[in-house]
Amino acid sequence: MSTRAEAKAAAGDPSPDGGVNSAPMLTSSKGFCSVRHGLALMVHLCNFAISTQQMNLSIAIPAMANGTALPGPHNTSAEEPPPGDLENGNETLMTSKAVAPVYDWSPEIQGILLSSLNYGSFLASIPSGYVAGIVRTRHLVGTALFVFSILSLLTPLAAEAGVALLILLRLVQGIAQVMIQTSQYLIWVKWAPPLERNQLITLSVSGLMLGYLTVLLAGGFLSETLGWPYVFYVFGGIGCACSCLWFPLVYDDPEDHPFISTGEKDYIVGSLAQQDCAPxxxxxxxxxxxxxxxxxxxxxxxxxxxxxxxxxxxxxxxxxxxxxxxxxxxxxxxxxxxxxxxxxxxxxxxxxxxxxxxxxxxxxxxxxxxxxxxxxxxxxxxxxxxxxxxxxxxxxxxxxxxxxxxxxxxxxxxxxxxxxxxxxxxxxxxxxxxxxxxxxxxxxxxxxxxxxxxxxxxxxxxxxxxxxxxxxxxxxxxxxxxxxxxxxxxxxxxxxx
Missing domain, CATH: 1.20.1250.20 (MFS general substrate transporter like domains)
Structure with missing residues (x-):
């Protein structure tokens, strides 16, 4: 690994005012086809995954609480046809399989459910920010994304078990979400050259907007065609896939990345040599x-x-x-x-x-x-x-x-x-x-x-x-x-x- 002194020598002495524009102009031949831009794409996918799962309950809850399911025990509709209905039995069974459970939730309960994720995020914002400065970012973000996504997959089961368990699940998801939101910026402290910081951060953050857009367009379609549980299954599955890609492709420091070129690594380390960013x-x-x-x-x-x-x-x-x-x-x-x-x-x-x-x-x-x-x-x-x-x-x-x-x-x-x-x-x-x-x-x-x-x-x-x-x-x-x-x-x- 390069020492701090070597990095400073590569970048030149800092100017008295510490301004970005005073540093020597360093260039990287790879441009957008670089490991750091690939890293921005991974963070983009991570933000995409958490934003779709953040909004999935908002998309699904009209069908969860106000659907047109057949009446039956536990407010579920996946029931067999009445014993005496021989003529339409098969048709009813086929129809009922496509209809998801519906729950008797009051508007007040629905409001608590929709807000519970935000409560978890709010309570954990400052503690998670402090923890992120101690735990390695790669491990924290990847684990939080995996937990967040697994809980999305378990949401239909939690809803069937009861409102209290669903609220608890959403609270934990809120904590996992805020850990991702606070930790991901630490990546750019060591990966983003000052002259590229804006584009790398905005590329990664834009995943939030793309996620909101996607769940608005696809969430209602999934809920109407396959049933509301698939809103959680599909986007939770995407989140799990992103977390599986996260660990082999994302590293906290360019010095440790196995796929980065020597030229790009020297460029990043040299451009950040003047920055005091030790946690x-x-x-x-x-x-x-x-x-x-x-x-x-x-x-x-x-x-x-x-x-x-x-x-x-x-x-x-x-x-x-x-x-x-x-x-x-x-x-x-x-x-x-x-x-x-x-x-x-x-x-x-x-x-x-x-x-x-x-x-x-x-x-x-x-x-x-x-x-x-x-x-x-x-x-x-x-x-x-x-x-x-x-x-x-x-x-x-x-x-x-x-x-x-x-x-x-x-x-x-x-x-x-x-x-x-x-x-x-x-x-x-x-x-x-x-x-x-x-x-x-x-x-x-x-x-x-x-x-x-x-x-x-x-x-x-x-x-x-x-x-x-x-x-x-x-x-x-x-x-x-x-x-x-x-x-x-x-x-x-x-x-x-």
Missing amino acids: DRSLPIKAMVKSLPLWSILLSQFSENWYFYVMMAYLPTYLNSVLQVDLKGSGFLSALLLAVAFVSVILGGLLADLLLSRKVLTLIVIRRLFTATGVLFPSVLSVLLPWVSFSLGITMAFLVLSFATSSLCQAGSLVNFMDIAPRYTSFLRGLSLVFAQLSGVIAPTVSGFFISQDSEFGWRNIFLLSAAVDISGLVFYLVFSQAEVQDWAKEQTLTRM
Whole structure:
């Protein structure tokens, strides 16, 4: 293995300001056909797997609780035909085999079931971020993905056993999910050259959007044709397959990867030689609390996710109730917008790295510019939505632009924590998830209150509040954000708790 001194010699001495653009220009001949981009594809598949399994209950629960199964013991429909029905016995048996069990769940129980995964994620966000800094990322992510997927396969059995067991299963899935979400960023601390970090991260994160899109398009079809259990079987099986690929193909450090070329390994190690990213089990809590750049990222996470969660929760309802689009059409249009976001996330990462590598803009300018674009455009367009509701075409054009530009935040403030404290990446990712999930709890609740109070002006108030929250977070971020490693995140930090 190369020593730290050798790596620094390969990269050159760091400049006084520690800026990315001051490092010597290192190039890799492999480009996109490289091990690091293959690694990004594996993380992409991992995110795809967890996002499909995150939403599978939302897709399946209408059939689980409100299906048209034949009445029978335990609310199941896979019963044999009545003994005296000889004429239609075979036909009834064939039909009943295709109908899945249906359960007598109240709306309150359904709400708890749908929220239980988020409860697990919320409770485990910060602890999992700390654990991820101790346990090897390769083992933690791969094991968590496997557990998450196995539990998806067991979901139909858990539902048959009772609501309590199903809630417990979803809680454990939430813990496994947040471990994956916090740990995966640690991979890029050692694998992503500074001039390629945006494209590698956005390529991997785009798997979430592709997963949401896929489960929206395929989940209902599986539920209607094969029965709702297959929603869990298919996507759980995909997750198990991804976890089996994970262990032989993913390694924590390019130094340990058996398939990487010497040229690519030297390029990655040399480009990261100036970065102090050695993991540290102790946390400078006091310094973190006083860090305005860190607070700017956390508040930005809260404000930007406010708009995202409002759209995810109420977009089909808005299309149906305001624009008079039927449920099937609203589902298709929602999937279309997710497809736009999927493409925009990847293109945004590529554009950010292009501007950085060509030295057109500095890293902090890129973070602020992409964040401002990803906030201002969606805010203005969403406020204008009530005024163009007379036209489905104009509304969809506004929504497409809104989803496309909001995705740029992924190359802006949403990855800024890796710039200011790479050695605490997993912990800060877990901390930022807490703020994002708080937004996910508050935003849909407040939006539902507005709609229930005034159906005519409720949507206008929802969009105005969303814009106000988003822009407030943006202002704070633009004033206090930074892109260089903070003093409390460096090795020589003395004050710790």
